[in-house]
Amino acid sequence: MSNPVSGSVDRVIRRYDRFASFYTRILAPLLIPRRVRLAGITALDLSPGMRVLEIGCGSGLDLPLLVDAVGPNGAVYGVDVSPRMLEQAKDLVSRRSWCNVELRELDAARLTDPADLDAVLFGFSYAILPNPDVALQAAWQLLRPGGRLVIVEGHVPDRRVGRLLRPLLLGLSKRTVLGDPDNRGWENLTQLAPSVDTCWLGFDTYYTARVVKPALTSRT
Secondary structure (H helix, E strand, O other): OOOOOOOOHHHHHHHHHHHHHHHHHHHHHHHOOHHHHHHHHHHOOOOOOOEEEEEOOOOOOOHHHHHHHHOOOOEEEEEEOOHHHHHHHHHHHHHHOOOOEEEEEOOHHHOOOOOOEEEEEEEOOOOOOOOHHHHHHHHHHHEEEEEEEEEEEEOOOOOHHHHHHHHHHHHHHHHOOOOOOOOOHHHHHHHOOOOOEEEEEOOOOEEEEEEEOOOOOOOO
């Protein structure tokens, strides 16, 4: 499954490099309520000493929350394809003097490490990914048994008002953040695990969806 809105990785890079200077101060506060981001972090069920990866870490909006959750003995990893967004995230890491945060410029579909993660977060990045199915599978392989994978994302409600607003939201997204408003991440997670915990927020315009990687069972 490819993203009909974002198109190619190169297009995503160009768009977010252009938005980087005002994304954190203007776009993010308008489009991403803090309480929704907090709900996604909470769903990860992090504790001190854990290792977590954020896919599409952007300018680093979630980094303070993740660092607080895992503590100084934990590790936070972040990947993003936009060099200019990552510049802002790296500047934040430097200003906060975090020694346990590692950021990389990387297409999520090409993830191969780090392994044995406790949690993976798609924080308002899943609907932007050109190849979300590939990225999901790559992230799943990096989780340890019992690890959690969480998507927190926006979505056009299935109700009548959502259907009426869909053309407007689709056009707006194509001109701004390149997110697919029709994404159904909670359904896509069923390809990884049979049980998906989904929570709807903001009149069903946002959701968090979580799956837990099954523990290994010994053969007798």
